[in-house]
Amino acid sequence: xxxxxxxxxxxxxxxxxxxxxxxxxxxxxxxxxxxxxxxxxxxxxxxxxxxxxxxxxxxxxxxxxxxxxxxxxxxxxxxxxxxxxxxxxxxxxxxxxxxxxxxxxxxxxxxxxxxxxxxxxxxxxxxxxxxxxxxxxxxxxxxxxxxxxxxxxxxxxxxxxxxxxxxxxxxxxxxxxxxxxxxxxxxxxxxxxxxxxxxxxxxxxxxxxxxxxxxxxxxxxxxxxxxxxxxxxxxxxxxxxxxxxxxxxxxxxxxxxxxxxxxxxxxxxxxxxxxxxxxxxxxxxxxxxxxxxxxxxxxxxxxxxxxxxxxxxxxxxxxxxxxxxxxxxxxxxxxxxxxxxxxxxxxxxxxxxxxxxxxxxxxxxxxxxxxxxxxxxxxxxxxxxxxxxxxxxxxxxxxxxxxxxxxxxxxxxxxxxxxxxxxxxxxxxxxxxxxxxxxxxxxxxxxxxxxxxxxxxxxxxxxxxxxxxxxxxxxxxxxxxxxxxxxxxxxxxxxxxxxxxxxxxxxxxxxxxxxxxxxxxxxxxxxxxxxxxxxxxxxxxxx
Ligand code: G16
Numbered sequence: 092x093x094x095x096x097x098x099x100x101x102x103x104x105x106x107x108x109x110x111x112x113x114x115x116x117x118x119x120x121x122x123x124x125x126x127x128x129x130x131x132x133x134x135x136x137x138x139x140x141x142x143x144x145x146x147x148x149x150x151x152x153x154x155x156x157x158x159x160x161x162x163x164x165x166x167x168x169x170x171x172x173x174x175x176x177x178x179x180x181x182x183x184x185x186x187x188x189x190x191x192x193x194x195x196x197x198x199x200x201x202x203x204x205x206x207x208x209x210x211x212x213x214x215x216x217x218x219x220x221x222x223x224x225x226x227x228x229x230x231x232x233x234x235x236x237x238x239x240x241x242x243x244x245x246x247x248x249x250x251x252x253x254x255x256x257x258x259x260x261x262x263x264x265x266x267x268x269x270x271x272x273x274x275x276x277x278x279x280x281x282x283x284x285x286x287x288x289x290x291x292x293x294x295x296x297x298x299x300x301x302x303x304x305x306x307x308x309x310x311x312x313x314x315x316x317x318x319x320x321x322x323x324x325x326x327x328x329x330x331x332x333x334x335x336x337x338x339x340x341x342x343x344x345x346x347x348x349x350x351x352x353x354x355x356x357x358x359x360x361x362x363x364x365x366x367x368x369x370x371x372x373x374x375x376x377x378x379x380x381x382x383x384x385x386x387x388x389x390x391x392x393x394x395x396x397x398x399x400x401x402x403x404x405x406x407x408x409x410x411x412x413x414x415x416x417x418x419x420x421x422x423x424x425x426x427x428x429x430x431x432x433x434x435x436x437x438x439x440x441x442x443x444x445x446x447x448x449x450x451x452x453x454x455x456x457x458x459x460x461x462x463x464x465x466x467x468x469x470x471x472x473x474x475x476x477x478x479x480x481x482x483x484x485x486x487x488x489x490x491x492x493x494x495x496x497x498x499x500x501x502x503x504x505x506x507x508x509x510x511x512x513x514x515x516x517x518x519x520x521x522x523x524x525x526x527x528x529x530x531x532x533x534x535x536x537x538x539x540x541x542x543x544x545x546x547x548x549x550x551x552x553x554x555x556x557x558x559x560x561x562x563x564x565x566x567x568x569x570x571x572x573x574x575x576x577x578x579x580x581x582x583x584x585x586x587x588x589x590x591x592x593x594x595x596x597x598x599x600x601x602x603x604x605x606x607x608x609x610x611x612x613x614x615x616x617x618x619x620x621x622x623x624x625x626x627x628x629x630x631x632x633x634x
Pocket of ligand 1: 373
């Protein structure tokens with residue numbers, strides 16, 4: 092086995108986005124593309140000599156090939172040990188857990204999350220630090236700087252390793268440990284939740300469907316829900332991971348998981364349903380006849396977390412990304428705990444979690460999680476819901492109605508305009524930014540702007556500042572719109588418009604969501620010239 096130092100030429104655009112580097116699969120498949128990015132990561136973290144790395148991905152097309160490349164490079168760069176999920180599979184939260192449990196120095200997670208997989212679809216790669224969470228901006232910026240000047244990388248002149256056999260093997264001077272991707276994660280879930288109560292719930296005839304969307308959570312959900320918790324076989328749908336996610340779009344929302352939504356909306360639908368995404372960190376929650384928005388889910392979980400053993404001492408605080416609805420703020424206020432507003436991106440929660448300032452966090456983009464790992468965690472959210480349902484012994488719908496009657500309701504929806512011409516999208520955002528100071532006091536489509544600004548985050552733990560994190564427009568009467576460009580798309584620009592309106596607990600709590608928000612949506616269209624600029628008369632996706 093020969094150690095090789097190969098020269099290479101930097102690739103343009105290897106800039107980590109909201110969650111690592113995401114590109115078309117064919118871009119990643121170019122000779123030296125993965126190598127340049129991985130060596131840049133290693134250089135940015137002062138090398139991997141004697142380090143332990145966790146490596147795994149969501150099993151999408153090119154997952155196995157990229158892992159082999161990374162293993163050769165990790166060994167050639169002097170790593171001591173690589174802990175790899177069997178078959179190259181690890182859900183993102185399971186990888187985070189392994190990094191923490193095994194005290195690894197970091198991890199490489201291969202996933203483009205909820206984006207489709209396949210040779211003509213998307214691929215992604217990100218680096219997580221020793222706390223198990225996504226690398227913070229200081230590190231991702233360093234990685235990007237390295238990618239601009241990278242001139243050589245180290246690898247081994249050797250073939251592929253078999254990744255299917257659990258156990259240890261060696262690659263050059265590095266030990267490769269292949270582990271069961273589910274076991275340690277399942278053990279953690281058992282520590283956090285009242286499995287006996289959930290078992291009793293299923294034994295009593297409670298019905299559930301979990302749509303794994305042909306993605307990585309299939310084996311986790313089968314083992315935990317159908318195995319340990321005794322849910323009947325067939326509870327988990329689409330539970331076998333495939334490289335192209337069954338040619339689907341593994342995004343757990345009412346558009347891409349429509350069959351599941353149709354099922355729960357039918358008269359004989361199950362009591363509870365949930366779905367998870369490509370890499371298992373996102374979740375969607377549904378009850379018979381009702382969809383729970385991710386923002387409401389975070390608020391309900393915050394209000395009820397104490398019912399689960401892992402959180403029975405109460406929560407220290409809660410954090411949400413800025414565009415997420417302010418429903419959880421009301422819960423935090425009632426619990427007299429801190430509530431933080433961070434930029435979009437799970438990496439911004441890491442410091443707050445490490446410092447013990449928050450226990451739960453969540454995002455409108457179908458992400459909820461807690462201090463048990465440093466990633467959002469789809470199955471964790473499902474299990475916490477199950478624990479709450481078992482403890483409160485009432486349907487999802489009633490839990491939600493009770494929540495709104497206690498705290499009021501934050502009507503909320505996100506409108507996505509996908510694959511918009513980048514120049515048009517940037518022009519819209521730049522002009523809006525330039526006009527922000529003049530908006531207050533003006534009326535648009537019956538809504539009067541109270542204030543408008545561009546969000547900057549001042550991290551209360553390390554003092555770092557992140558600018559340009561989206562535009563907030565507050566309307567008189569408590570309505571709000573947020574606009575930002577997605578950092579995870581791979582084609583053109585995705586414009587996200589987030590709409591919110593608060594209705595107090597004695598107000599009308601049963602308005603259809605889009606109806607409740609139509610004036611705010613019309614005001615945004617008028618302020619931005621959205622239709623003329625993008626050529627779109629309606630969003631591609633509304634969640
Ligand atoms: C990633 C990040 C999330 C973020 C989401 C959407 O999720 O981890 O924190 O909310 O992208 O980001 P954007 O609005 O920029 O597309 P995932 O599940 O794709 O890793």
